[in-house]
Amino acid sequence: MTNQEWIRRVLAHDGAVPVPCNLMLSPPARAALERHFGTEDVEARLDLPIRMSGPASVKPLYALPERFGGRVRDEFGVEWTTSAIDRGSPVGPPIAEPSLAAYTFPDPTAAYRFEHLGAWCAANAGHYTILWVGDLWERATFLCGMENLLLWSALEPAFVGELLGRIAEHILATLDILLGRFAFDGIAVSDDYGTQKAMLISPDAWRRLVRPRLADVFAMAKAAGRAVFLHSCGNVRPIVPDLIDLGLDILHPIQPEAMDILDLKRTFGHHLTFCGGLGTQDLLVRGTPAQIRAEVRRLQNEMGEGGGYILEPGITIQADVPLANILALIEAAGL
Secondary structure, three states: OOHHHHHHHHHOOOOOOOOOEOOOEOHHHHHHHHHHHOOOOHHHHHOOOEEEEOOOOOOOOOOOHHHHOOEEEOOOOOEEEOOOOOOOOEEEOOOOOOOOOOOOOOOOOOHHHOOOHHHHHHHOEOEEEEEEEEOOHHHHHHHHOHHHHHHHHHHOHHHHHHHHHHHHHHHHHHHHHHHHHOOOOEEEEEOOOEOOOOEOOOHHHHHHHOHHHHHHHHHHHHHOOOEEEEEOOOOOHHHHHHHHHOOOOEEEOOOOOOOOHHHHHHHHOOOOEEEEEEOOOOHHHHOOHHHHHHHHHHHHHHOOOOOOEEEEEOOOEOOOOOHHHHHHHHHHHOO
16 A cells, blocks of 8 residues: 555545544754754655645745845745744735735746655655645635734625635635646645634625635545645634535544534544645643653544544644654654
């Protein structure tokens, strides 16, 4: 069984296969594992079954200060702080008024975005390959600033709908190129909708503003036979039925601090694969290796029952997670 076949069987809710594990690593966590294992390719060393990439950006996810300085502007014109430990913060939104009259979207067909992907897809054949295609609501927060976007969602919903529609067009144009040129298994959208306790906007507002545009992206991928992976931090429990209705395959990262993940499994486990669920706010940071191994086994047994579960921390492993705890996770996961 190849890694690709393994994940396909998990998504088909085949309870006879082991629970796979995926890891997303911040630069400090990656560096710690590289030093420990003596490798520059942690994914290959651990033989992670899922491999992820996507179109290149002017600002990489982790823009290091020594390369980019203290600030960097991405292709959408958003200014970010840089950081040696995380992705930095968007501090310079280019849209200051509820109007697109003065704003120009970047070219989704720009050649630099795709130059690396042919070789990457070939190198990762046999693994389950997922390509990030962009962000929708989250991109709107970067473009406008969170406070403005939330205000305009209530006071200027027509503008927010127009903005999200234009962002969706950029994603769809990107996806059209990916589907035409490359062999891969699924797409991923990064789109945080939740806070620790509730959604950023009401479920009804999400259904009016976000769902129609997300539906277009999911539909294009599904029509081409690709799986759909959605990342949304926080509590998104109210819209999980909507996501199922849209054809979502994998929901990530199901933060246990924000939602009852066992309830998610009981209620929606026949329709979705869940990816995540291992606490990162407290357990991985302050727990003991023994506690982490025990929680991994519990998740494998309870969330993994009947298939449809991929073990992963509830968010990217950050700089505050001790190496011993990362290694306990890796050991218990069978990597």
